Amino acid sequence: xESINHxxxxxxxxxxxxxxxxxxxxxTIDNVSIYYxxxxxxxxxxxxxxxxxxxxxxxxSNNLPDHQIASCALHHDSIATIAPITTGxxxxxxxxxxxxxxxxxxxxxxxxxxxxxxEFCRIYKQVLLERQTIQRQLQQQQEQLKQQQQTTTTTPxxxxxxxxxxxxxxxxxxxxxxxxxxxxxxxQMNKRTEETDKVLSEAFTDLNALMEKAKDMVTLSEKLKxxxxxxxxxxxxxxxxxEEDEFRSFLLHMGINTPVTKKTAKSHYHTELSKQLSxxxxxxxxxxxxxxxxxxxxxxxxxxxxxxxxxxxxxxELISPDDLYRACxxxxxxxxxxRIRKFDSGVIVxxxxxxNDEQVAKEIIEIIRENGGxxxxxxxxTIQQISLNLSKEKLLACERLERLCRDETIxxxxxxxxxxxDCKQLQNSPPLVAT
Amino acid sequence: MSFQFPxxxxxxxxxxxxxxxxxxxxxxxxxxxLVLSYCRYNKVxxxxxxxxxxxxxxxxxNEKINRRLSNExxxxxxxxxxxxxxxxxxxxxxxxxxxxxxxPEEWATLIYKWVLDSGQTNQVLTLWEIQKGxxxxxxxxxxxxxxxxxxSLKVLEKQSKAQVFQGTDSNLGVKFFSI
Numbered sequence: 153x154e155s156i157n158h159x160x161x162x163x164x165x166x167x168x169x170x171x172x173x174x175x176x177x178x179x180t181i182d183n184v185s186i187y188y189x190x191x192x193x194x195x196x197x198x199x200x201x202x203x204x205x206x207x208x209x210x211x212x213s214n215n216l217p218d219h220q221i222a223s224c225a226l227h228h229d230s231i232a233t234i235a236p237i238t239t240g241x242x243x244x245x246x247x248x249x250x251x252x253x254x255x256x257x258x259x260x261x262x263x264x265x266x267x268x269x270x271e272f273c274r275i276y277k278q279v280l281l282e283r284q285t286i287q288r289q290l291q292q293q294q295e296q297l298k299q300q301q302q303t304t305t306t307t308p309x310x311x312x313x314x315x316x317x318x319x320x321x322x323x324x325x326x327x328x329x330x331x332x333x334x335x336x337x338x339x340q341m342n343k344r345t346e347e348t349d350k351v352l353s354e355a356f357t358d359l360n361a362l363m364e365k366a367k368d369m370v371t372l373s374e375k376l377k378x379x380x381x382x383x384x385x386x387x388x389x390x391x392x393x394x395e396e397d398e399f400r401s402f403l404l405h406m407g408i409n410t411p412v413t414k415k416t417a418k419s420h421y422h423t424e425l426s427k428q429l430s431x432x433x434x435x436x437x438x439x440x441x442x443x444x445x446x447x448x449x450x451x452x453x454x455x456x457x458x459x460x461x462x463x464x465x466x467x468x469e470l471i472s473p474d475d476l477y478r479a480c481x482x483x484x485x486x487x488x489x490x491r492i493r494k495f496d497s498g499v500i501v502x503x504x505x506x507x508n509d510e511q512v513a514k515e516i517i518e519i520i521r522e523n524g525g526x527x528x529x530x531x532x533x534t535i536q537q538i539s540l541n542l543s544k545e546k547l548l549a550c551e552r553l554e555r556l557c558r559d560e561t562i563x564x565x566x567x568x569x570x571x572x573x574d575c576k577q578l579q580n581s582p583p584l585v586a587t
Numbered sequence: 588m589s590f591q592f593p594x595x596x597x598x599x600x601x602x603x604x605x606x607x608x609x610x611x612x613x614x615x616x617x618x619x620x621l622v623l624s625y626c627r628y629n630k631v632x633x634x635x636x637x638x639x640x641x642x643x644x645x646x647x648x649n650e651k652i653n654r655r656l657s658n659e660x661x662x663x664x665x666x667x668x669x670x671x672x673x674x675x676x677x678x679x680x681x682x683x684x685x686x687x688x689x690x691p692e693e694w695a696t697l698i699y700k701w702v703l704d705s706g707q708t709n710q711v712l713t714l715w716e717i718q719k720g721x722x723x724x725x726x727x728x729x730x731x732x733x734x735x736x737x738x739s740l741k742v743l744e745k746q747s748k749a750q751v752f753q754g755t756d757s758n759l760g761v762k763f764f765s766i
Binding site: 526552561572 | 595599610
């Protein structure tokens with residue numbers, strides 16, 4: 153057991169600590185035994201003390217003189233891993249143990265006869281981790297020191313001495329007694345939050361980098377497109393392959409070249425965004441795609457769908473749902489050919505300005521006639537290739553216009569042309585006029 | 588020949604009470620018209636809603652298109668019918684309803700006209716004579732429901748054209764006056 157230091161100075165039955173060593177508070181546990189693997193060791197039922205540098209075991213005996221008290225210590229640096237031993241079915245009744253694997257490969261076990269194993273293990277791991285990071289920092293600083301020494305040897309100036317001193321000073325601070333106790337813990341916590349902040353900010357810079365790359369991709373796609381156009385003109389060959397065609401259209405659909413952003417538009421952000429959205433919707437004929445292709449620039453699209461398609465087209469500099477909603481609210485104010493509309497159920501859609509419900513009703517009645525007199529929301533959604541929600545809203549709107557009427561059964565609702573309004577076939581004879 | 592149902596009776600939405608106000612109003616009108624026509628044709632004066640629905644009466648159940656009126660829908664229709672004065676609830680639970688395919692005022696006019704035409708003013712007639720008498724066989728109020736008849740006579744009473752009084756054997760008698 154070369155890892156264990158068997159001779160520790162004991163003064164008045166307490167182990168003597170190093171200058172830079174502190175006892176971790178609450179981590180002095182009584183009635184702990186040490187095993188070499190499975191075998192017993194001479195160290196049985198003593199006090200175990202966790203310090204910032206070592207784990208110290210001291211025999212508990214009240215009457216022995218100091219030099220006869222058995223003790224040992226295990227330095228943190230010689231430890232590879234520690235883990236609590238999970239006792240199986242057969243282990244019921246035995247004391248909880250921790251397995252300690254040393255860098256030399258040897259295994260030690262600490263048996264906690266009086267419990268507190270998990271607590272000890274948790275703190276022990278923490279201390280080890282801190283020790284490792286300190287060790288690593290030390291190494292780095294030493295390397296830096298070496299480099300600096302090398303440079304100082306070539307150009308010996310006094311200015312380099314000061315940073316050296318500072319680094320060594322900070323080094324020493326980590327072992328200061330001010331790191332113990334509650335203030336020490338607070339310091340550690342602060343340090344940890346600082347570290348998290350750093351990690352977070354780093355993560356977001358990564359995101360920015362990604363967006364920069366996406367910009368590059370867009371410019372690349374534009375370049376490719378123009379290059380292909382040129383090539384096409386040169387060759388003048390109309391028989392380019394379908395694959396090329398697809399690729400070209402893909403590039404075209406890559407998105408909006410210069411998306412309006414908060415940075416570029418500032419206070420006019422929503423106005424500009426609204427204009428761009430409108431232009432884009434006109435160009436791509438977003439609404440006509442929604443109406444089953446019956447008419448250009450008619451139909452409506454749910455705001456959620458629009459949000460997805462629009463952001464897909466932007467590719468980078470994505471906008472928030474709220475920004476989109478505000479931009480849509482500005483349509484009418486800016487005299488753009490769209491408008492936003494909220495159905496009673498809360499579904500919000502963007503609709504062409506020219507479209508009104510009468511026109512929608514006409515289209516739907518046409519579809520109803522083609523479909524044998526009635527239609528369900530689901531059926532309409534498949535015919536018009538719109539969402540079920542939207543299809544239902546359309547039908548309900550037409551119902552409110554008294555153009556449709558409903559038939560509710562267990563199977564669901566279907567809609568019919570409203571025959572009530574046109575019906576004049578009443579049979580009951582008019583009331584008698586009193587003579 | 589049995590009652591001829593109108594064509595809208597075989598339209599599916601007819602059996603769903605429409606949520607849109609105007610459409611619903613028109614629909615209720617159509618239903619009331621159907622109920623009144625049916626009752627007039629079959630001389631029905633009283634409808635027990637539960638009974639009709641339980642027995643899948645064809646007035647509220649179209650077997651061909653497999654659509655039926657629910658109990659609630661039926662009540663909505665009859666409420667509306669009573670609202671416009673073509674009936675009256677017979678019980679608190681609103682299960683039985685009097686259907687007046689002629690309002691009592693109309694019956695009163697018809698009866699009084701017949702009395703004048705047949706010169707029976709200032710004579711005492713029993714209700715039975717008005718309902719089942721040989722002289723009234725060709726009249727529309729022949730076989731008229733007793734409740735409805737009394738309602739009608741009360742109307743005439745108010746106009747001081749008639750006086751109802753208790754006759755022998757708990758039979759009601761009525762005397763018409765010429766004005």
